[in-house]
């Protein structure tokens with residue numbers, strides 16, 4: 001199986017105009033059905049890496065090759081319109097694409113069901129918890145059936161329980177849809193729980209210092225987080241992040 005990768009970064013370096021070097025010779029690949037988690041110290045260039053992957057910036061050296069335009073970018077701010085209901089917010093992406101109303105409705109209803117918000121479809125964002133708002137944001141990106149998801153620390157502002165629940169949701173969606181994903185996080189547990197592979201970046205300029213395949217099958221039960229093999233792998237990723245030899 002040699003599926004053409006959806007995204008490939010080849011020896012990517014990034015140096016900003018002010019001289020700040022953010023990334024150094026980063027190589028990575030993501031194909032459909034691969035969920036790549038990226039961890040690294042603060043300021044090591046993780047968001048920069050996602051911006052390059054999305055085509056929002058050009059690398060100063062190396063190449064970014066993306067085989068799809070069907071990309072969803074999910075970040076910490078759910079960016080919902082407060083005056084619109086959950087349903088109307090979820091419909092927004094399809095609306096901006098110019099899809100006819102019945103099609104938008106259908107896609108939105110499907111996505112709302114996928115993230116378990118059916119009972120709240122008529123509510124406005126102000127009446128929802130932070131975790132629920134994030135679910136609305138996820139549902140909105142799901143309507144366009146993206147091939148590649150780019151997540152920039154999407155659950156960083158949530159409490160631990162909401163964060164784990166959303167992690168469970170994302171793992172479920174990935175198991176069902178099999179998109180390609182790059183997920184930036186500060187949480188090693190989140191990285192291991194969600195991904196098929198964890199990449200560890202060094203301090204700035206970020207370069208790949210660890211690459212850990214994650215062997216657990218999907219669907220992943222929440223209790224996996226307490227499994228001994230899980231703890232062992234998370235421990236190895238943490239040690240790498242702290243700069244200890246594996």
Ligand SMILES: Nc1ncnc2c1ncn2[C@@H]1O[C@H](COP(=O)(O)OP(=O)(O)OP(=O)(O)O)[C@@H](O)[C@H]1O
Pocket residue numbers: 016017018020021022040041042043044045046047048049204
């Ligand atoms: N447009 C820019 N011009 C100059 N420097 C920048 C620019 N954007 C980012 N940087 C710097 O590049 C480095 C990497 O930033 P980036 O936001 O990618 O890091 P990060 O790993 O996502 O950080 P965090 O984990 O804290 O969110 C930082 O030192 C940042 O200050």
